[in-house]
Amino acid sequence: AFAFAEAGARVVAVDRDAEGAARTAEMARLIGAPAAWGEEVDVSDELAMEKLAEKVAAEYGIVDVLVNNAGIGLSGSFLDTTSEDWKNVLDVNLWGVIHGCRTFGRQMAERGQGGHIVNTASAAAYQPSRALPAYSTSKAAVLMLSECLRAELADRSIGVSAICPGIVNTNITATTHFAGADAAEEKRLRKRTSRLYGLRNYPPERVADAILKAVVRNQAVVPVTPEARGARFLSRFSPGALRGIARLKPPL
Structure with missing residues (x-):
């Protein structure tokens, strides 16, 4: 913003x-x-998103650039991840993006003057991990949705970019849910993860710069941070190496 x-x-x-x-x-x-x-607004609420799009169009005008950026973290093994955990992460990370693209994207298309949609995915979209099955699945879906929309909306002069950050120092770690952990353990894991992200200290401002460039240049997929670019390279040219990395247990 x-x-x-x-x-x-x-x-x-x-x-x-x-x-x-x-x-x-x-x-x-x-x-x-x-x-x-x-x-x-709660981006997972379809009706609320429709009302928001109507209000924005009526009071401020139809958006030229839409950035779907809301997201929540979820870590833990697949067998420890409950149906409710899956629902929560997909409602925000995937359905929130779908609702945003559908409501605001339709307005852009009907206006007929072009525009741009930015969807925040993640390096987790193409980097498998035994610790992030639900989160990675939600972000992989966002990446593919973005690719499909890019193809569909190109003839309407609407660009679509998927932004794929790696480890960025934001407060998502402070609210990440760790499936299978009790309250005390979850608190410890959140604190530890936040500390690691803080030590990495890749600023969100650099992701914002990448988003602006993606809009100006109409870039399709934008890995941000060195590890995101490295994982993207491996996913295309050495996927077996990524699968091997995915088997490694995260430090406790």
Whole structure:
């Protein structure tokens, strides 16, 4: 949101945390957005997303660039991951993207003036891991959805980019659910993972820069961070190596 604001775009910041969205909009105005608004929505709620799209179009105008960025973390073995765990991660990570693309993408198509859709996937979309079966599946689906939409919407001058970050220092680790862990163990794992991401300290601002470039250049798949680019290379030219890496147990 801030990167687009600095580039001079009007910004609609959307979050299920209304206060957080409002703060983001306020900061976006301060750093250069001609106008910015905050809206509250749960991206997994189809009806709420439809109402949001209608409101945005009526009050602010049809969006030129849509960024589907909401996501939640889920770690743990497949056998420890419950049906409810699967539902939670797919509702946000996949269905949230589907709802965003369908509601706002249809408006772009009907307007007939082009546009761009950015879907945040992950290096996990093409890098299998015994520790991330549900999360990786959700992100792989986002990557394929993006590729399919890119093909469908090209003749309407609507670009679609899948952004695939690796280890980026954001607060997703503080809310990641660890399947099969009790409350105390989950707290320990969250703290440990947050510390590791902090030590890696790859800033989200660099991902934002990659998103802006993807929109300007109409890039299809954009790995961000060295490990994401390395995994992308292996997925294309040495998938067996990635499968071997996937078998490694994560440190406790």
